[in-house]
Amino acid sequence: MRRKLSLFLVIVLCCGLFAGCAKENKVNETEKVEEANTESDTADTPKVGGTFVVSMAREPQTYNPCAQADDAAYVIIQNMFNKLVKINGDDKVIPDIAKEWEYSDDGKTLTFHLQENVKWHDGEKFSSEDVKWTFDQIIKEKGFASASLAGVEEITCPDENTVVFKLEAPNSGLLGYIAWFGTYIMPKHIYEGTDWLQNSANQSPIGTGPFKFVEHKKGESITIERNDDYWGHKPYLDKIVYTIIPDQNTAFQGWLNGEIDESRNGVPLNEAHSFDDDPNYVVKEKLWPNKLYINFNLREGKFADIKVRQAVAYGIDRDEIFTKALKGIGQKAEYFISPIYDWAINEDVKLPERDVEKARALLEEAGYKADENGIYFSTTMDLFPGFDDVAEVIKANFKDIGIDMKINVMDDPAYDEKVWFGHDYEITMIGGYQGPDISAISSRIESNGSMNIGGYNNPKIDELLKQGLVLTTEEERAPIYKEIQEILAEDLPVIFYSEKGAKLVVKSYVKGHPATEASDKASEAEFTYVWLDK
Amino acid sequence: MKGYIGKRIATGILTIIFSFCFTFFLIRYAPGNPIKVLAGTENPNPELIEHLTVKYGLDKPIIVQFTNYIKNILKGDLGYSYMSNEPVIKLIKEKIFPTLLLTLTSSIISVIVGTFLGVHAARKVGSIFDRIMCGISYIIDSTPGFWLGLIFIIIFASTFKILPTSGMHDLRADNEGFARVLDVIRHMILPVGTLSILQIPLYFRISRSSVLQTMSEDFITTLRATGMKESRIFNKYVLKNAIIPTITMFSLSLAFTISGVALIEIVFAWPGMGRLIMEAIKKRDYPLLTGIYLIISICVCVAMIVTDIIYALIDPRIRLE
Numbered sequence: 001m002r003r004k005l006s007l008f009l010v011i012v013l014c015c016g017l018f019a020g021c022a023k024e025n026k027v028n029e030t031e032k033v034e035e036a037n038t039e040s041d042t043a044d045t046p047k048v049g050g051t052f053v054v055s056m057a058r059e060p061q062t063y064n065p066c067a068q069a070d071d072a073a074y075v076i077i078q079n080m081f082n083k084l085v086k087i088n089g090d091d092k093v094i095p096d097i098a099k100e101w102e103y104s105d106d107g108k109t110l111t112f113h114l115q116e117n118v119k120w121h122d123g124e125k126f127s128s129e130d131v132k133w134t135f136d137q138i139i140k141e142k143g144f145a146s147a148s149l150a151g152v153e154e155i156t157c158p159d160e161n162t163v164v165f166k167l168e169a170p171n172s173g174l175l176g177y178i179a180w181f182g183t184y185i186m187p188k189h190i191y192e193g194t195d196w197l198q199n200s201a202n203q204s205p206i207g208t209g210p211f212k213f214v215e216h217k218k219g220e221s222i223t224i225e226r227n228d229d230y231w232g233h234k235p236y237l238d239k240i241v242y243t244i245i246p247d248q249n250t251a252f253q254g255w256l257n258g259e260i261d262e263s264r265n266g267v268p269l270n271e272a273h274s275f276d277d278d279p280n281y282v283v284k285e286k287l288w289p290n291k292l293y294i295n296f297n298l299r300e301g302k303f304a305d306i307k308v309r310q311a312v313a314y315g316i317d318r319d320e321i322f323t324k325a326l327k328g329i330g331q332k333a334e335y336f337i338s339p340i341y342d343w344a345i346n347e348d349v350k351l352p353e354r355d356v357e358k359a360r361a362l363l364e365e366a367g368y369k370a371d372e373n374g375i376y377f378s379t380t381m382d383l384f385p386g387f388d389d390v391a392e393v394i395k396a397n398f399k400d401i402g403i404d405m406k407i408n409v410m411d412d413p414a415y416d417e418k419v420w421f422g423h424d425y426e427i428t429m430i431g432g433y434q435g436p437d438i439s440a441i442s443s444r445i446e447s448n449g450s451m452n453i454g455g456y457n458n459p460k461i462d463e464l465l466k467q468g469l470v471l472t473t474e475e476e477r478a479p480i481y482k483e484i485q486e487i488l489a490e491d492l493p494v495i496f497y498s499e500k501g502a503k504l505v506v507k508s509y510v511k512g513h514p515a516t517e518a519s520d521k522a523s524e525a526e527f528t529y530v531w532l533d534k
Numbered sequence: 535m536k537g538y539i540g541k542r543i544a545t546g547i548l549t550i551i552f553s554f555c556f557t558f559f560l561i562r563y564a565p566g567n568p569i570k571v572l573a574g575t576e577n578p579n580p581e582l583i584e585h586l587t588v589k590y591g592l593d594k595p596i597i598v599q600f601t602n603y604i605k606n607i608l609k610g611d612l613g614y615s616y617m618s619n620e621p622v623i624k625l626i627k628e629k630i631f632p633t634l635l636l637t638l639t640s641s642i643i644s645v646i647v648g649t650f651l652g653v654h655a656a657r658k659v660g661s662i663f664d665r666i667m668c669g670i671s672y673i674i675d676s677t678p679g680f681w682l683g684l685i686f687i688i689i690f691a692s693t694f695k696i697l698p699t700s701g702m703h704d705l706r707a708d709n710e711g712f713a714r715v716l717d718v719i720r721h722m723i724l725p726v727g728t729l730s731i732l733q734i735p736l737y738f739r740i741s742r743s744s745v746l747q748t749m750s751e752d753f754i755t756t757l758r759a760t761g762m763k764e765s766r767i768f769n770k771y772v773l774k775n776a777i778i779p780t781i782t783m784f785s786l787s788l789a790f791t792i793s794g795v796a797l798i799e800i801v802f803a804w805p806g807m808g809r810l811i812m813e814a815i816k817k818r819d820y821p822l823l824t825g826i827y828l829i830i831s832i833c834v835c836v837a838m839i840v841t842d843i844i845y846a847l848i849d850p851r852i853r854l855e
Contacts, residue, residue: 051706059813061618068582069574142581144574197589198619218628219805221705241705245803249684254699257692413566413818421570450579 046511046531052240054527055251056264059244060222063205063213065184066134066143067196074181075264075525076222076242080121081184081207084112084131084163085175087436089519091289091340093179097126097208097231098163107170107472114161118231120187121212128157133188135165141196144182147450148174170470172477176437210235210528220244236512236531261510261532264525269327272503282506284515287331289338289435290500294394294427298493299455301426302377307366309492313352315359315401316394318497325389330501336485339499341438343474346482349489351496359401370402378404382425384415390429390497420453428453431500438481439469445484445493456493509534535846542842546835550828557827558603561820562596568616568818590616603824612828613821617814622825625810630792632702633806635722636799637791640729645784647730648737653776655738656745657768668742671735683728683801690724697724700803725802729795733787740783744776751775781844789837793830 060073065081078086082097095101098112118126132155139146151174154166167174177183185208190201205213210232211224225239243260245251251265267275275281294312296303303309322332335345360370368376383391391407398405405427410418419425432451434440442465443449447457461484468480488494504515512529514522522529569586573579587593591602606613612622655664691699698704702721709717748754749772757767796808807826814822846852 053705061615068572142579142585144579144582146581147579198614202619217805218625219632219809220702220803243701243705243803244805245700246800246809247680247684247700247803250687250700250801250803253684253687253692257695257699259691259699259705411566411816413568413571413816414564416570417565417567421567 044511044533046236047533048236048531049238050236050532052237052262052510052527052530052532053260054240054242054262054264055245055254055260056242057244057246057248057251059219060216062197062202064186064196064199064202065205065207066138066145066182066186067141067202069144069182076224077184077205077207078209078523078526079211079224079240079528080205080209080213081186082209083179083183083185084114085179086523087176087179088521088523089286089514091436093175093436094521096179097131097185101175103170103472107172107470108167110165110167110174112163112165114163115231116161118208119229120189120208121206121227122187122190124187124189126185126208127160128163129160130188131155131163131185132157133192134184134186137186137191137196138182145177145180148177148180170472172472173437173439173442173469176435176440179436180433210526211240214239233528235528237527240527261507262513267503267505269329272327272329272505275503275505280508282508282513282516284504284506284519285501286504286515287340287499287501288433289340289440290431290433291333291338291496292330292390292429292431292498292500293333293494293496294429295454295494296427297423297425297454298457299423302379303427305366306492307362309495311359311362311366311401311403312398313492313495314355314362315403316397316495316497317354318351319354320397321390321393321497325393326498329503331499333496333498336488336496337438337441337481338434340435341481344438344478344481346485349482349485354397356400363402368402374402375399375404376402378406379426380406380408381427381429382415382419383407383409383429384412385409387429423453423455438477439465441465441484442469445488454493456491458487458491458493461487538846539839539843542839546839550831550835553831554824554828557831558600558824559596561815561818561823562599564818566818568592568820571817572616603821607828612825615814615822616819617817617822622822625822626807626826626829629794629805629807629810632804633794633808634791635718636725636729636804636806637795638788639722640726640733641784641787641791643726643730644733645737645780645787648734649741649777649780651734652738652741653745653773656742656749659746664742667738671738674731674735677732679728679732679795680797680801682731683725683798686724686728687801700801702805725798725804728802729798736783737780740779741776744779745772748772748776778845778848781848782841785837785841785844789834789841790830792833793826 056072056075058072060076061070062068063073063077063080065073065077084096084098085093085101086096088094097115097118099115101110101112103110112131114128114131120126135149135152135155137143139149139152151168151171152165153168156164156166158164165174186196187201187206190206191199196202203216207213208231210227210230212227214223214225216222221244222242223239224242226235226237228234245254245265248265248268251260251263252268252271254260255263275283294316296309296312298304303312318332322328322330331339334350336349336351337344337346339345360376363376370376381391381394388409391409395405395407419428430451430453434444444451445456445461446452446465447459447462464480464484464487468477468484471477471480506513506516509532511531511533512518512522514524514526514529518529569583569590569592572586573583591599594602603613612626614620615622615625618625651667655661655667658664687699690697698721700721702718703709703714704717704721707717754767754772757771758764792807793811794806794808796812798804799806799808800812811823811826813819814826
């Protein structure tokens with residue numbers, strides 16, 4: 001019984017531990033500035049050498065960078081592989097192994113010019129054929145990014161340093177997807193003719209990136225070392241050791257007492273503000289194009305009624321959620337689109353301020369009668385772990401407006417089956433990366449969007465999203481996305497409450513960190529420019 | 535005796551078959567789908583999901599999956615993990631040494647220390663030592679292991695900096711040979727210490743109460759009446775009779791050493807079986823979970839049979855039944 005009980009406790013705990021990142025495929029990246037060595041403007045010159053110890057909560061399962069989504073492997077993969085283009089710390093698309101690219105005038109051809117003299121870690125020469133093979137393979141074998149590449153008609157290699165993507169129609173979101181996730185260039189000479197899910201290179205990967213794979217000790221650590229033949233900026237670190245520490249508190253202690261240089265487990269929320277004035281740490285506030293929101297089942301049930309959704313919009317206290325549950329990290333949501341796309345924000349369409357009386361009046365209008373406790377109806381919010389504190393605040397807010405809400409937290413697979421794919425719910429909460437291009441919101445609000453779990457269907461929105469995709473300049477696109485915001489405010493298919501952010505705390509002896517000094521040229525977890533000042 | 539052992543082995547095999555079938559269907563009928571976990575929910579790709587479902591044979595009826603699995607294990611093939619596409623048997627093998635290092639060491643320490651303290655307390659029943667030890671044992675019983683582990687980390691690793699926080703090796707030093715062994719021992723101290731402290735009260739109470747019970751038996755009174763020395767009665771007659779419950783307890787805990795201790799492994803980032811199980815559950819990695827359960831149930835049954843045989847050797851009444 002003891003054992004059963006502790007197993008159960010572990011399940012619950014694990015869910016809590018891993019929850020935060022469960023549905024967040026974060027991405028940021030950086031540009032290869034070849035002359036970076038000469039541009040160090042500070043007095044201290046970078047020191048070469050040293051071992052960099054990084055803690056992470058979850059263990060990578062496979063290093064195939066394109067077949068499946070593995071967030072744990074992803075942070076390591078970005079140090080071993082290159083994409084054509086990548087996303088930097090400011091969520092901008094910058095060059096990676098493609099030094100430049102251009103669209104044809106009709107927007108239907110996208111040409112990439114590749115870096116020259118690139119070698120794979122095993123010494124083989126890299127060429128445009130590898131790029132073509134990778135993307136063909138992703139499309140053919142239904143890799144993670146294949147849905148985003150659906151509009152690609154054909155990929156050709158006019159010469160060994162040029163790759164051409166022919167598109168069915170102009171698509172301004174495509175470059176962002178190529179820069180985002182599951183699009184690392186893989187070695188054709190190793191994978192061709194094999195089952196890419198079972199190739200042994202998935203456990204000892206060969207890339208073109210700044211670091212080379214050394215070993216993976218299961219349950220313990222992963223080691224990668226400097227690639228001395230790297231085509232781009234040579235890394236300073238001798239090696240990086242990723243240590244797997246499932247418990248955030250343990251990782252935090254190890255990080256505090258110097259065993260760990262960089263914690264990818266993150267600083268516990270309660271401690272997030274304790275490094276602000278400490279000279280031993282550099283604190284960087286980061287905001288992602290990632291809105292957190294309440295999602296309703298619009299197909300049936302109580303929240304299919306717009307009046308009830310309006311009541312929720314007036315009923316929740318976004319200030320309280322932001323300050324109490326999220327400890328003031330990120331931003332309170334004010335608009336229907338991420339503030340990162342400031343050019344597209346519609347200032348006239350704001351989320352309503354809290355008004356309990358109005359919310360109750362709306363529920364009355366919707367035909368509900370309050371019982372003797374002032375409660376109109378009961379509902380259950382289905383959640384995957386990670387929203388616990390926010391859910392508690394919303395539960396209290398709901399009580400004020402007369403909705404009795406129960407919270408049902410499930411582990412990820414159970415949640416996915418019930419809510420994500422089964423649509424058997426009334427109300428839930430989700431979030432997740434909504435970038436790098438503004439068009440990425442379509443997956444959440446378009447009628448056939450992969451993350452439109454509430455079943456929102458407005459032909460006008462679909463139409464506008466299509467228009468937004470083919471236009472290229474911000475001036476042309478802004479009016480379209482402004483109109484989309486107006487419709488969202490009217491329909492309220494979801495209710496945004498916060499902008500996801502983080503306080504990234506970096507030890508001050510860690511220089512050239514992708515969150516601080518190298519944020520313009522390195523991707524989120526890329527340590528090419530990191531050196532240790534100690 | 536032969537019949538006795540044969541009967542035990544037959545029961546053991548039946549138990550393994552039953553528990554195997556039970557867990558096979560239980561985990562497959564649990565909500566959640568491993569392929570959807572693999573594909574991710576952020577941008578799930580329906581084509582990828584369909585492709586993988588067919589590839590792993592999950593589109594077939596569960597009974598077909600079952601017979602296929604049986605065919606494979608009869609060939610000694612436990613299949614491939616969905617998570618990493620590596621052979622299940624390899625993933626399990628990798629964990630056995632670190633798991634046993636942790637659980638076996640702490641089981642042995644706890645049985646020795648716990649029994650010693652229990653016997654000592656029973657001899658001086660009612661003394662201050664006895665009362666303090668009983669109190670402490672109840673406090674420890676109600677202490678969550680992961681909390682205790684974290685407190686030890688804060689005391690010994692963060693405050694006094696005399697022991698490493700977690701893991702099994704020093705990641706900055708490439709130790710070889712004896713230095714490597716010493717390094718592992720240093721990393722073992724906190725997790726093994728935590729586990730032992732959590733288990734000692736069990737052995738303490740069992741040995742204490744069983745010694746007390748034996749001491750109140752009639753034959754001890756008789757021995758006392760003969761004028762035999764108290765220490766001789768104790769060492770020769772009480773201990774021998776009082777040790778059986780401790781053996782039961784110890785062999786039970788040995789049977790489960792292979793399954794690891796998930797909570798402690800998580801707190802100390804120890805690469806053990808418990809964490810592998812948790813990860814497999816979280817990802818609904820059916821082949822890995824089924825493989826682990828099968829191996830655990832075999833280990834438990836083997837340990838039970840061995841225990842029963844030891845009983846029969848110690849106590850002839852059992853085998854004559």
